[in-house]
Amino acid sequence: MLLRAYPEPFRDRFGSALEAALEDRLDAVWAGPTLLVPPLVARVLIDVALCAVREHVRPTFQARSPSVHSSTRSGRGHLVSSMLQNLRFALRSLLRQPAFALVALFTLALGIGASTAVFTVVDGVLLKPLPFPEPEELVMAWSYDTGAGRVRADGGPVRGWMLQPDIESMRAVALFGGVEGVVESGVSVTGVDQPERVDAVRSLREGCSRC
Amino acid sequence: MNAQPRMTPTDFHVLLVLSQGSLYGYAIMKALDEESDGSITPEIGSLYRVLARLVSQGFVEQVDSGPVEAEGVHPGRQRKYYALSPAGERALRGEAASLEGALDIARSRGLLPAGPS
Numbered sequence: 001m002l003l004r005a006y007p008e009p010f011r012d013r014f015g016s017a018l019e020a021a022l023e024d025r026l027d028a029v030w031a032g033p034t035l036l037v038p039p040l041v042a043r044v045l046i047d048v049a050l051c052a053v054r055e056h057v058r059p060t061f062q063a064r065s066p067s068v069h070s071s072t073r074s075g076r077g078h079l080v081s082s083m084l085q086n087l088r089f090a091l092r093s094l095l096r097q098p099a100f101a102l103v104a105l106f107t108l109a110l111g112i113g114a115s116t117a118v119f120t121v122v123d124g125v126l127l128k129p130l131p132f133p134e135p136e137e138l139v140m141a142w143s144y145d146t147g148a149g150r151v152r153a154d155g156g157p158v159r160g161w162m163l164q165p166d167i168e169s170m171r172a173v174a175l176f177g178g179v180e181g182v183v184e185s186g187v188s189v190t191g192v193d194q195p196e197r198v199d200a201v202r203s204l205r206e207g208c209s210r211c
Numbered sequence: 212m213n214a215q216p217r218m219t220p221t222d223f224h225v226l227l228v229l230s231q232g233s234l235y236g237y238a239i240m241k242a243l244d245e246e247s248d249g250s251i252t253p254e255i256g257s258l259y260r261v262l263a264r265l266v267s268q269g270f271v272e273q274v275d276s277g278p279v280e281a282e283g284v285h286p287g288r289q290r291k292y293y294a295l296s297p298a299g300e301r302a303l304r305g306e307a308a309s310l311e312g313a314l315d316i317a318r319s320r321g322l323l324p325a326g327p328s
Contacts, residue, residue, distance in 0.1 A: 010263060013263070013266075014259055014262070014263055014291075016289050016291065017235075017236055017259070017273075017289075017290065017291035018236065018255065018256075018259045020235070020236065020237075020289050020290045020291070021235065021236030021237045021240070021255045021258075021259065021290070022255050024235075024236070024237035024290075025237055025240070025254075025255045028237070043254060044254055044255060044256075047254035047255065047256040047257055048254070048255065048256035049256075050256065051256030051257055051259070051260050052256070054260065055260065055263075060260050060261075060263040060264040060267060061263035061264070061266065061267050062267070
Protein backbone atom coordinates (compact mmCIF):
# COMPACT_ATOMS: atom_id res chain seq x y z
CA MET A 1 0.00 0.00 0.00
CA LEU A 2 2.76 2.42 1.01
CA LEU A 3 4.66 1.62 -2.16
CA ARG A 4 1.89 3.20 -4.22
CA ALA A 5 2.94 6.54 -2.73
CA TYR A 6 6.24 6.41 -4.66
CA PRO A 7 6.56 8.06 -8.08
CA GLU A 8 5.77 5.69 -10.90
CA PRO A 9 9.30 5.49 -12.39
CA PHE A 10 10.76 4.57 -9.01
CA ARG A 11 7.96 2.09 -8.33
CA ASP A 12 8.39 0.43 -11.70
CA ARG A 13 12.11 -0.01 -11.22
CA PHE A 14 12.45 -0.74 -7.50
CA GLY A 15 8.91 -1.49 -6.27
CA SER A 16 9.07 -5.28 -6.14
CA ALA A 17 12.60 -5.27 -4.69
CA LEU A 18 11.63 -2.70 -2.07
CA GLU A 19 8.55 -4.74 -1.18
CA ALA A 20 10.61 -7.91 -0.70
CA ALA A 21 13.19 -6.03 1.38
CA LEU A 22 10.43 -4.50 3.47
CA GLU A 23 8.97 -7.95 4.13
CA ASP A 24 12.43 -9.24 5.10
CA ARG A 25 12.88 -6.31 7.46
CA LEU A 26 9.46 -6.69 9.08
CA ASP A 27 10.05 -10.44 9.48
CA ALA A 28 13.24 -9.63 11.36
CA VAL A 29 11.41 -7.09 13.53
CA TRP A 30 8.67 -9.57 14.40
CA ALA A 31 11.30 -12.16 15.29
CA GLY A 32 12.89 -9.76 17.80
CA PRO A 33 11.84 -8.74 21.33
CA THR A 34 8.08 -8.20 21.56
CA LEU A 35 8.43 -4.84 23.30
CA LEU A 36 10.46 -3.45 20.42
CA VAL A 37 8.02 -4.53 17.72
CA PRO A 38 5.64 -1.52 17.77
CA PRO A 39 8.34 1.21 17.72
CA LEU A 40 10.42 -0.63 15.12
CA VAL A 41 7.46 -1.30 12.84
CA ALA A 42 6.49 2.37 13.17
CA ARG A 43 10.07 3.41 12.37
CA VAL A 44 10.22 1.19 9.28
CA LEU A 45 6.85 2.34 7.93
CA ILE A 46 7.44 6.02 8.69
CA ASP A 47 10.79 5.80 6.92
CA VAL A 48 9.17 4.30 3.83
CA ALA A 49 6.42 6.94 3.87
CA LEU A 50 8.90 9.80 4.26
CA CYS A 51 11.10 8.39 1.52
CA ALA A 52 8.09 8.24 -0.82
CA VAL A 53 7.51 11.94 -0.15
CA ARG A 54 11.23 12.71 -0.60
CA GLU A 55 11.23 10.83 -3.87
CA HIS A 56 8.49 13.13 -5.16
CA VAL A 57 10.30 16.26 -3.99
CA ARG A 58 13.83 15.26 -4.95
CA PRO A 59 13.80 12.18 -7.18
CA THR A 60 16.82 9.91 -7.05
CA PHE A 61 15.66 7.93 -10.05
CA GLN A 62 13.90 9.15 -13.16
CA ALA A 63 12.59 7.33 -16.19
CA ARG A 64 14.40 8.01 -19.45
CA SER A 65 11.86 10.48 -20.82
CA PRO A 66 13.05 13.91 -19.59
CA SER A 67 10.86 15.94 -21.96
CA VAL A 68 7.63 14.37 -20.70
CA HIS A 69 8.78 14.61 -17.10
CA SER A 70 9.74 18.27 -17.33
CA SER A 71 6.41 19.24 -18.85
CA THR A 72 4.45 17.57 -16.06
CA ARG A 73 6.42 19.34 -13.35
CA SER A 74 5.30 22.81 -14.42
CA GLY A 75 2.26 24.63 -13.04
CA ARG A 76 0.22 22.31 -10.87
CA GLY A 77 3.18 19.98 -10.47
CA HIS A 78 5.17 22.81 -8.92
CA LEU A 79 2.36 23.53 -6.46
CA VAL A 80 2.16 19.88 -5.43
CA SER A 81 5.93 19.74 -5.15
CA SER A 82 5.94 22.81 -2.92
CA MET A 83 3.22 21.34 -0.70
CA LEU A 84 5.10 18.07 -0.41
CA GLN A 85 8.26 19.98 0.47
CA ASN A 86 6.44 21.80 3.26
CA LEU A 87 4.94 18.53 4.49
CA ARG A 88 8.36 16.92 4.42
CA PHE A 89 9.85 19.80 6.38
CA ALA A 90 7.08 19.59 8.99
CA LEU A 91 7.45 15.83 9.41
CA ARG A 92 11.23 16.09 9.70
CA SER A 93 10.93 18.84 12.29
CA LEU A 94 8.53 16.74 14.35
CA LEU A 95 10.69 13.64 14.11
CA ARG A 96 13.75 15.60 15.22
CA GLN A 97 11.91 16.72 18.35
CA PRO A 98 9.86 13.68 19.43
CA ALA A 99 9.11 15.11 22.89
CA PHE A 100 7.69 18.26 21.36
CA ALA A 101 5.74 16.18 18.84
CA LEU A 102 4.24 14.08 21.64
CA VAL A 103 3.25 17.17 23.63
CA ALA A 104 1.73 18.72 20.50
CA LEU A 105 -0.20 15.53 19.74
CA PHE A 106 -1.42 15.28 23.35
CA THR A 107 -2.51 18.92 23.29
CA LEU A 108 -4.35 18.39 20.04
CA ALA A 109 -6.05 15.26 21.38
CA LEU A 110 -7.04 17.07 24.57
CA GLY A 111 -8.37 20.06 22.63
CA ILE A 112 -10.36 17.92 20.22
CA GLY A 113 -11.77 15.85 23.09
CA ALA A 114 -12.77 18.91 25.12
CA SER A 115 -14.33 20.61 22.09
CA THR A 116 -16.31 17.47 21.29
CA ALA A 117 -17.57 17.20 24.87
CA VAL A 118 -18.63 20.86 24.97
CA PHE A 119 -20.34 20.61 21.59
CA THR A 120 -22.19 17.49 22.73
CA VAL A 121 -23.61 19.42 25.69
CA VAL A 122 -24.43 22.52 23.60
CA ASP A 123 -26.09 20.36 20.96
CA GLY A 124 -28.17 18.48 23.51
CA VAL A 125 -29.21 21.56 25.48
CA LEU A 126 -29.44 24.34 22.89
CA LEU A 127 -29.35 23.08 19.32
CA LYS A 128 -31.16 19.76 19.21
CA PRO A 129 -34.95 20.33 18.82
CA LEU A 130 -37.30 19.00 21.49
CA PRO A 131 -38.90 15.63 20.71
CA PHE A 132 -42.28 17.19 19.86
CA PRO A 133 -43.84 18.32 16.59
CA GLU A 134 -43.39 22.10 16.08
CA PRO A 135 -41.38 22.51 19.30
CA GLU A 136 -41.04 26.27 18.73
CA GLU A 137 -44.77 26.61 19.62
CA LEU A 138 -44.37 24.89 22.97
CA VAL A 139 -44.69 27.30 25.91
CA MET A 140 -44.78 26.90 29.65
CA ALA A 141 -47.30 28.96 31.65
CA TRP A 142 -46.86 29.86 35.30
CA SER A 143 -49.04 31.45 37.92
CA TYR A 144 -47.77 34.03 40.36
CA ASP A 145 -48.85 34.72 43.92
CA THR A 146 -49.69 38.43 43.93
CA GLY A 147 -50.88 38.55 47.52
CA ALA A 148 -49.87 41.45 49.71
CA GLY A 149 -46.24 41.35 50.69
CA ARG A 150 -45.54 38.31 48.50
CA VAL A 151 -42.50 39.54 46.59
CA ARG A 152 -39.05 38.11 46.00
CA ALA A 153 -35.93 39.77 47.30
CA ASP A 154 -35.36 41.35 43.87
CA GLY A 155 -38.91 42.76 43.85
CA GLY A 156 -40.38 40.24 41.39
CA PRO A 157 -43.55 38.19 42.01
CA VAL A 158 -43.40 34.82 43.73
CA ARG A 159 -44.24 31.80 41.60
CA GLY A 160 -47.30 29.99 42.91
CA TRP A 161 -49.47 26.94 42.26
CA MET A 162 -51.76 26.89 39.22
CA LEU A 163 -55.08 25.42 40.24
CA GLN A 164 -57.08 22.86 38.29
CA PRO A 165 -59.87 25.40 37.45
CA ASP A 166 -57.24 27.73 35.97
CA ILE A 167 -56.03 24.93 33.72
CA GLU A 168 -59.58 24.09 32.68
CA SER A 169 -60.29 27.74 31.84
CA MET A 170 -57.17 27.92 29.71
CA ARG A 171 -58.41 24.87 27.79
CA ALA A 172 -61.80 26.52 27.35
CA VAL A 173 -60.54 29.68 25.63
CA ALA A 174 -58.85 27.65 22.89
CA LEU A 175 -55.84 29.93 23.00
CA PHE A 176 -53.60 26.91 22.88
CA GLY A 177 -53.73 23.80 20.74
CA GLY A 178 -53.54 21.76 23.91
CA VAL A 179 -53.07 22.41 27.62
CA GLU A 180 -51.56 19.98 30.05
CA GLY A 181 -51.01 20.48 33.75
CA VAL A 182 -47.92 18.85 35.16
CA VAL A 183 -46.26 18.60 38.52
CA GLU A 184 -42.52 18.20 38.77
CA SER A 185 -41.70 15.58 41.33
CA GLY A 186 -39.43 12.70 42.03
CA VAL A 187 -40.43 9.05 41.90
CA SER A 188 -38.81 5.85 43.12
CA VAL A 189 -38.24 3.18 40.50
CA THR A 190 -38.37 -0.30 41.99
CA GLY A 191 -38.52 -3.82 40.67
CA VAL A 192 -34.97 -3.65 39.33
CA ASP A 193 -31.69 -4.66 40.95
CA GLN A 194 -31.28 -1.39 42.79
CA PRO A 195 -34.22 0.96 43.56
CA GLU A 196 -33.50 4.40 42.13
CA ARG A 197 -34.89 7.90 42.74
CA VAL A 198 -35.41 9.76 39.45
CA ASP A 199 -36.80 13.14 38.42
CA ALA A 200 -40.29 12.89 36.90
CA VAL A 201 -43.11 15.03 35.54
CA ARG A 202 -46.60 13.91 36.48
CA SER A 203 -49.55 14.76 34.27
CA LEU A 204 -52.56 16.08 36.15
CA ARG A 205 -55.19 15.13 33.57
CA GLU A 206 -54.57 11.44 33.19
CA GLY A 207 -52.82 10.85 36.45
CA CYS A 208 -49.92 9.19 34.72
CA SER A 209 -46.25 9.91 35.20
CA ARG A 210 -43.68 10.50 32.52
CA CYS A 211 -40.03 10.67 33.38
CA MET B 212 42.74 16.99 -7.84
CA ASN B 213 39.74 14.74 -8.26
CA ALA B 214 36.88 16.66 -9.96
CA GLN B 215 34.31 14.06 -9.02
CA PRO B 216 32.04 15.17 -6.18
CA ARG B 217 32.64 13.45 -2.86
CA MET B 218 30.38 10.58 -1.92
CA THR B 219 28.22 10.59 1.16
CA PRO B 220 29.36 8.16 3.88
CA THR B 221 26.29 6.00 3.21
CA ASP B 222 27.03 5.84 -0.55
CA PHE B 223 30.62 4.89 0.21
CA HIS B 224 29.67 2.15 2.66
CA VAL B 225 27.03 0.72 0.32
CA LEU B 226 29.62 0.46 -2.45
CA LEU B 227 32.07 -1.01 0.04
CA VAL B 228 29.53 -3.65 1.05
CA LEU B 229 28.83 -4.52 -2.59
CA SER B 230 32.53 -4.84 -3.33
CA GLN B 231 32.42 -8.29 -1.70
CA GLY B 232 29.70 -9.48 -4.07
CA SER B 233 26.12 -8.91 -5.09
CA LEU B 234 23.53 -8.72 -2.32
CA TYR B 235 19.79 -8.15 -1.98
CA GLY B 236 18.23 -5.22 -0.15
CA TYR B 237 17.87 -6.49 3.40
CA ALA B 238 21.27 -8.23 3.25
CA ILE B 239 22.83 -4.89 2.27
CA MET B 240 21.16 -3.27 5.26
CA LYS B 241 22.50 -5.89 7.66
CA ALA B 242 25.99 -5.76 6.16
CA LEU B 243 26.02 -1.96 6.46
CA ASP B 244 25.14 -2.23 10.12
CA GLU B 245 27.91 -4.75 10.76
CA GLU B 246 30.64 -3.09 8.71
CA SER B 247 30.01 0.39 10.07
CA ASP B 248 29.74 -0.80 13.69
CA GLY B 249 26.18 0.42 13.82
CA SER B 250 27.02 3.98 12.74
CA ILE B 251 25.28 3.70 9.35
CA THR B 252 21.89 2.07 9.70
CA PRO B 253 19.51 3.34 7.04
CA GLU B 254 16.05 1.85 7.13
CA ILE B 255 14.80 0.04 4.03
CA GLY B 256 13.13 3.10 2.49
CA SER B 257 16.24 5.24 2.89
CA LEU B 258 18.49 2.44 1.65
CA TYR B 259 16.50 2.08 -1.55
CA ARG B 260 16.80 5.80 -2.24
CA VAL B 261 20.57 5.41 -1.91
CA LEU B 262 20.51 2.37 -4.20
CA ALA B 263 18.33 4.23 -6.71
CA ARG B 264 20.78 7.14 -6.76
CA LEU B 265 23.77 4.80 -7.20
CA VAL B 266 21.94 2.96 -10.00
CA SER B 267 21.22 6.31 -11.70
CA GLN B 268 24.89 7.25 -11.41
CA GLY B 269 25.87 3.92 -12.93
CA PHE B 270 27.81 2.79 -9.86
CA VAL B 271 25.47 -0.08 -9.04
CA GLU B 272 23.59 -2.42 -11.33
CA GLN B 273 20.78 -4.84 -10.75
CA VAL B 274 21.66 -8.46 -11.43
CA ASP B 275 19.53 -11.55 -11.73
CA SER B 276 20.86 -13.43 -8.74
CA GLY B 277 23.58 -13.36 -6.16
CA PRO B 278 25.99 -15.71 -4.46
CA VAL B 279 24.44 -15.03 -1.07
CA GLU B 280 21.08 -16.73 -0.83
CA ALA B 281 18.33 -15.30 1.27
CA GLU B 282 18.43 -16.41 4.90
CA GLY B 283 14.83 -15.46 5.64
CA VAL B 284 11.86 -17.71 6.19
CA HIS B 285 10.52 -16.83 2.74
CA PRO B 286 13.07 -18.22 0.31
CA GLY B 287 10.63 -17.83 -2.57
CA ARG B 288 10.39 -14.06 -2.12
CA GLN B 289 11.17 -12.06 -5.27
CA ARG B 290 14.39 -10.41 -4.15
CA LYS B 291 16.53 -8.30 -6.44
CA TYR B 292 20.30 -8.41 -6.18
CA TYR B 293 22.59 -5.44 -6.62
CA ALA B 294 26.21 -5.50 -7.68
CA LEU B 295 29.07 -3.04 -8.03
CA SER B 296 29.53 -1.90 -11.64
CA PRO B 297 32.99 -1.22 -13.13
CA ALA B 298 32.26 2.51 -12.82
CA GLY B 299 31.23 1.98 -9.21
CA GLU B 300 34.45 0.13 -8.48
CA ARG B 301 36.50 2.98 -9.97
CA ALA B 302 34.56 5.53 -7.92
CA LEU B 303 35.01 3.41 -4.79
CA ARG B 304 38.76 3.14 -5.34
CA GLY B 305 38.98 6.88 -5.92
CA GLU B 306 37.04 7.67 -2.76
CA ALA B 307 39.07 5.19 -0.71
CA ALA B 308 42.31 6.76 -1.97
CA SER B 309 40.98 10.20 -1.13
CA LEU B 310 40.08 9.09 2.37
CA GLU B 311 43.48 7.47 2.78
CA GLY B 312 45.12 10.74 1.84
CA ALA B 313 43.05 12.56 4.44
CA LEU B 314 43.95 9.94 7.04
CA ASP B 315 47.67 10.38 6.23
CA ILE B 316 47.32 14.09 6.88
CA ALA B 317 45.52 13.38 10.16
CA ARG B 318 48.32 10.99 11.20
CA SER B 319 51.03 13.48 10.30
CA ARG B 320 49.35 16.03 12.55
CA GLY B 321 49.11 13.64 15.45
CA LEU B 322 45.35 13.32 15.27
CA LEU B 323 45.61 9.57 14.70
CA PRO B 324 48.20 7.01 15.83
CA ALA B 325 50.84 6.28 13.21
CA GLY B 326 49.96 3.40 10.93
CA PRO B 327 52.12 0.40 10.08
CA SER B 328 55.18 1.46 8.12
